[in-house]
Amino acid sequence: MAAGEDIAIRRKRLRYRAWHRGTKEMDLVLGPFCDAHVERFDDAMLDRLEALMNEEDPPLLKWVMQQEEPPPHVDRAFLELVVSDHQARIER
Template sequence: MTETHEIRLKRMTMRAWHRGTKEMDMIMGGFADAHLASMGMADLDILDALMEENDQDLYQWVTGQVAPPDRFAGIIAKMARHAGAR
């Protein structure tokens, strides 16, 4: 069975808000709430792959402590800007 776009957005929102660390719940969940609905399929694919990474790495990438892998650099930059806008 193929996942519909609506179900994919719901699944990704749930994953964004239930990361495992409170910090990444807030960062990724807030980003998902603000941006998922307007993202294209390619960006959703990248974000879906990013959600497979562990929270410790994600947090270091978003906060600029460590440079993210090239394939995630764009979405991490957007996420960092969003987190800083609060």
């Protein structure tokens, strides 16, 4: 496979994962986020997305809803992109 095909497959896989998290709440946060942004993400940004998506849904939802502070290992700058995107969607 060519490098461009690899990233296209990775983007498709991450979009699928975003919409099939296991909890509907996180599907509705990460699914629209990926639909809106993942096609523009390079490998580094996809790495950041994948790291966040590797977190468990219950704590991740609390971080997105700003009910709890994420632990130090979480990429807060990237999490803030997800939070801002989600807030913009619910304010429409």
